[in-house]
Amino acid sequence: MTKNGTSRRNVLRSGAGVAAAGVLAAPMVHAQGTAGSLRFAFWDHWVPGGNDALKELATKWGEQKRVTVSLDFINTTGNQLQLTAAAQAQSRSGHDGISLTPWDVGAYSDKLEPVDDVIGRLVGKYGPINPVAEFLCKHGGKWRGVPATSGTQNKPACVRFDLMLEHAGIDVRAMWPANNTRGPGADNWTWETFVTAAEKCHKAGFSFGLPMGQFSDAVDWVGALFAGYGAHITDATGKPTIRGNAKLKTAIELGVRLSRFLPSDVWAWDDASNNRALISGRSALVFNPPSAWAVAKRDAPQVAEKCWTIPMPAGPEGRFLAYLPFTTGVWAFGRNKTAAKEFLEFITQRENAEAITNKSGGYDIPPFASMTDFKVWETTSPPVGTIFNYPLKPHHQARTSIAFEPAPAELASQMYIQALNTKVIARVAQGGETVDQAMAWLEREINNMRRG
Template sequence: MGKKISRRGFFKVAGATALTTAVAGPTLWVRNASAQRKSVSLLVNSHFVPHFNQELERQSAEWGKARGVDTRVDVIAERDLGAKLASEAEGRAGHDIVVLRWMEAPVYQPSLVPMDDLVQELERGLGTFPEMARYVCRIRGRWASLPWRYDSGVAAINTEHWGKIGLSADAVGNLTWDQFIDAAAKLHANGTPVGVAISESFDSTHFCFELLWSHGAKVADDKGNITINTKETAAAIEVAKRLYKFMPPDVLAWDEASNNRAMLAGTCSWSINPPSIWAVAKRDKLPVADKLDHVAVPAGPAGRFRTAAPYSLGVWNFSPNVDAAKDLLRFLMQKENFLKQVEASGGYNQPYLAGHRGAPIYQRERALRHYEPPKETVHAWGWPAPASSATGIMISLFIIPTMFSKAVSGEMTTEKAIAWAERQVTRIYRG
């Protein structure tokens, strides 16, 4: 059995995994700030809908102008963000505000300013943060970071292809996995297969967790007990093996862009993705744009689930500008500003707070009607395992997608693939 991975060990993993690989150092876009005035800096990841980053910069500058503070928004490539966060936390120097993804708030909690006061203020005016936000951001009784937004793994479909086998978008969104596989066989025969990554990618993470949960399977329980080696996990893998027969064989090597390309080219009929595929098709006026829609992922014996990738905002406790940084966060979370962020993201960013719901884009764009608000049960990746660095490592090392890939490809039997995953997860959680 391997050595337990510590928080410091996570920093090392962060620089080496697909979640946080730094290829040749961080890739930053920087707006210069005056050295004569107080300044607040914000580090965020490059958004899949670039206009969102522009809107964030605009709002930050608006806040700064009103308060006589210079602002700087640094946009870093997604692949570089984890290594950059680790470097700033270890060196206790860097930005004032940082975006935190998935399980990064628990990892960096010792280096973050508690957000209890700001959370309470926002909840008084905008409603209570839901369980998912608490799961990721409330650590050991304190709010380590401010829940900001999330995106989720909904099913993107080409309605023209589904119409040819007699199914409307609403009908597709009501299928069970067994019914879906029957439909996938017909779509494959028509030359328009379904396709989702079964590989080391975050699209695959969406797919695998949704499939597991819908069969009642979980990697670990809320106490951290490893629970992956069950008949429910085996049943989920068997569904993936059946479905794979009707997908392009190279889904075993797909990355985050592969399904986007296939859907935009009109050669794929279904995939799991937030609405960036639709947003790009609409922006670029592609022929497929009017054929794209979003529906719920198929249901299993335990129900219909959707995964979420949560994002929060943290303030380093070594920042010299804590009060100003928290005031900027307060400004960004004002309803008017948050709704503009949603609009700029093409609906990609989903709100936690009831007071942030109702963005016009969700009423205006028919293709987003099933994306927000979700009709499925939504959980963050890793749920219900404790929000911790261990869960973050399990996700960043793609243990679950790799388990599915080993079984689907025939490299291992279902039973051996599950046993392999159990060993990896046990090493991470228990040492």
């Protein structure tokens, strides 16, 4: 029975819809628009308020374009973000766009919308994009995602300058001052110098806090060490280049030597263990974004005020900086792809990237070299200039790196997740194998991964 087109069933259905909307609504809904709606899943920033910039930018852009934008923030604890991406790729439904961890862009490249037009305009405006980001995002000659600012991090050395000066005789503040110059000793800041300093600090009871397990902090710094020695374990096709690779052998030997001066339990460290080592005052150096320093600032200010961020050491093949970028992809099965791409282009504009970086306290790194001069890195304290050298700057004479480059993404992702570079060192240092035996194992492991 209906009157004026309203039936009892319709009323109930509408009521249920309202109730469901209340329960299931995304955490943010912006300007009611007439140009459709857009749903994005972004990485949930660990910095309190770190998501605020994206929320504000979404509101602003949504109002301008009359698009209803809703953002979900999903964290990587327990790999929730990776699981969400995997589920959406499998079911071909979900958000319009999603934050992707470094290797996921390659894994889902055939399900991601090409964004060459967006990248073309951004590069035209801001200059060259980070080469590692390009390596990770470009597949089959097409860009499959826009390198993100939010969540993207470098992992330079965060050094206790007082301990380093006292026990290793290295003045890191003079070597890498908070201006665009290199100080005395910068040219000698090599992995050999680093091992010597590690030994001295270890003897003094302040071992460097370098994880050697299977988490990303460990894989990243060892990846930069290998890159510094030119120790590539595969070529660009994924073919192992291990047999007779003297550079790789030298890098492994240095890693083994260095591991003797680290805490005995580094083989089980996770991504938070190095932070704890620094904050507790037990460690003279960690490789980390400013998160360790930021927590120290809150929990152990006497430690934070003695921290100074400097580039990673150099190897015979150059200086490399561990770099872990996020990418935002637009699903090919998304409903509003044009608006999604437009939104990504908007949030990558310099002023918006700076807003994102500022909200994260300088943690987030934009993908353009022309954006490494934000004020936040100069002014953050204590001490003033402590993270000036956090972004890669021209005077560092360094390049960013990601472990296992230049292997193809589908192989590199397996090697990265299974931490083959730290394991090959561990097999020698902890397992008692010779370097040759460990390298032979590495080759067998990679050949097995390539099958199927």
